[in-house]
Amino acid sequence: IPVDVDLIEAINELKKEKNALLMAHYYQDNEIQDIADFVGDSLALAWEASKTDADIILLAGVLFMGETAKILSPQKKVLVPDFNAGCSLADSCPAEDFKAFIRRYPDHIVVTYVNTTADVKALSDIVVTSTNAVKIINSIPKDKKIIFGPDRNLGNYLQSISGREMVIWDGACHVHEKFSVEKIIDLKKDYPDAEIIAHPECKKPVLTIADFIGSTASLLKHTQTADADQFIVATESGVIHQMKKASPDKAFIPAPPSDSTCGCNDCEFMRLNTLRKIYLTLKYEYPEVQVAENIRKEAIKPIEKMFELSE
Ligand code: 13P
Numbered sequence: 151i152p153v154d155v156d157l158i159e160a161i162n163e164l165k166k167e168k169n170a171l172l173m174a175h176y177y178q179d180n181e182i183q184d185i186a187d188f189v190g191d192s193l194a195l196a197w198e199a200s201k202t203d204a205d206i207i208l209l210a211g212v213l214f215m216g217e218t219a220k221i222l223s224p225q226k227k228v229l230v231p232d233f234n235a236g237c238s239l240a241d242s243c244p245a246e247d248f249k250a251f252i253r254r255y256p257d258h259i260v261v262t263y264v265n266t267t268a269d270v271k272a273l274s275d276i277v278v279t280s281t282n283a284v285k286i287i288n289s290i291p292k293d294k295k296i297i298f299g300p301d302r303n304l305g306n307y308l309q310s311i312s313g314r315e316m317v318i319w320d321g322a323c324h325v326h327e328k329f330s331v332e333k334i335i336d337l338k339k340d341y342p343d344a345e346i347i348a349h350p351e352c353k354k355p356v357l358t359i360a361d362f363i364g365s366t367a368s369l370l371k372h373t374q375t376a377d378a379d380q381f382i383v384a385t386e387s388g389v390i391h392q393m394k395k396a397s398p399d400k401a402f403i404p405a406p407p408s409d410s411t412c413g414c415n416d417c418e419f420m421r422l423n424t425l426r427k428i429y430l431t432l433k434y435e436y437p438e439v440q441v442a443e444n445i446r447k448e449a450i451k452p453i454e455k456m457f458e459l460s461e
Contacts, residue, residue, distance in 0.1 A: 157425040158185055164432040171204035172428070173219075175211035176366045177388035177420040182210050182428065189392065191367035192218075192264045193279040193460070196453065199223050208432055209439075210423045212237045216439040217268045221449045228439040231427035235419045237265050239351075242321030243300035245269035251297075255317050258295040261287065262452070263304060265323070268441045270300070272448035275455065280304065280350055280365035282460035287312045289459050303327070307350040307357060325417045326351035328407035329384050331359060337382055341403060344380035347372060348405075352384050356405075360384065373397055387414040388421075 151157075162185070165172055173195055174186035183189050188198050192215065199207055199219035206227045209216040214237050216230035243262075248270050252260050262274040263283070271277055278286045287308050290296060298305040299319030303326065309316055329352050338344065347369050348360035357363055362372050366389045373381055373393045383390055384405035393402050404414035431437070441449070 151426060151429065155429075157429050161185055161425065161429050161432060164429070168206050168432065168435075169204050170206035170208055170432060171198075171202050172208045172210065172432075173198060175215060175388075175420065176370070176392060177386040177417055178210050178423060179388070179421060180391045181425055182423060183388070183391055185425070185428075186210060191279065191281055191365050193281040193365070194367060195219070196222060196264065196279070197457070199228075200457070202226075206432075206435065208428065210428060211235070212240075212417075212419050213439070214240045214265055214267060217441055218264060218271075218453065220439045220441045221268060221271070221446050221453060224441075224443075224446060227435060229431050229435060230437065230439055231424075231431040232422040233437050235422045237419060238324040239263070239265040239300055239321055240267050240270075243267075243270055243319055245273065248299060248319065249273055251299075251319065255295070255297055258297045258317060259290060260297045260299075261290075261316075262299050263301050264453075264456075266300060268445050268449045271452055272445045274449075274452040276459065277452040277456045279456070281367055282456065283308055283350075284311055286456065286459045287314060287316075290314075301351055303353055303357075304350045306354060307363070323351045325386050325407075325415055326384075327353060328409060328415055329353070329356050329405050330408035331355040333406040333408065334359065334382060334384065337403065337406065341380050341382065341401075343378065344382045344401075344403060345376060345378040346382045346384065346405070349385035356384055369393075370396065373400060373402070386417050386420065388416070 200222040220228040296316040298316040300321030305318035345361040380401045387404040407415040
């Protein structure tokens, strides 16, 4: 790319020329969120991908998000700027192992979090996101047994909220697992009026001290409606950009992880995306997400079930 290229201008031109929709998850860098046509949580991104009339979807997020978009919009070209942008949760649940796991519980409904590969979705009965998981688990008849995967923290949280016992896969998100309850308690001493808000992928001790628990979209909404004007935010720090934009007079303090000196907690996979990569991806329409048709046909069923149950 010539050094004098204005990347933002060039990306905007390519988007128009190619009828491309640029979608970004809340965990992207601020500048990517600002240039995106649509910024959202996992549920909103999936929903938007299912109804867009763009010819190209460029998903600035991690690979499973691009796969979900491709499953829902097979006729569209779906691009993800860096295929190394994986997800520790999706990686913690290889399809072959999950298949053997669910075989041990043949009379169970298989509910999986959206952070999985297309192959794992194809083995599932219902997909959930953190925005609709409580509602969907509560909608499953009481006499049905449930397998939940791959996030053990979200699974344990759902068990405690719904009172339903579930067989839970032992996976976790490396970012949310890292938050230090001790450091959050220390931080609260400096900000005694701050609310602690946390994503349900956090470990139980963090969720126990949280004033509010929810998906990225729910946390964002909560900061806009709550009386508090200071928040300690226990999720990937990218979402703070939208919180500040929506409530410029409120203060948002990233919850610290146990092993960092910078005080915030970023997902290195999400942050692999850059404006430069987005420009090149749009220009060359590469790399393109592919999902084998036999897998796609199975994987779309639990996602459509999710849309039906979360209405
Ligand atoms: P939500 O987008 O559902 O809040 O989940 C966050 C996440 O884990 C993205 O990988």
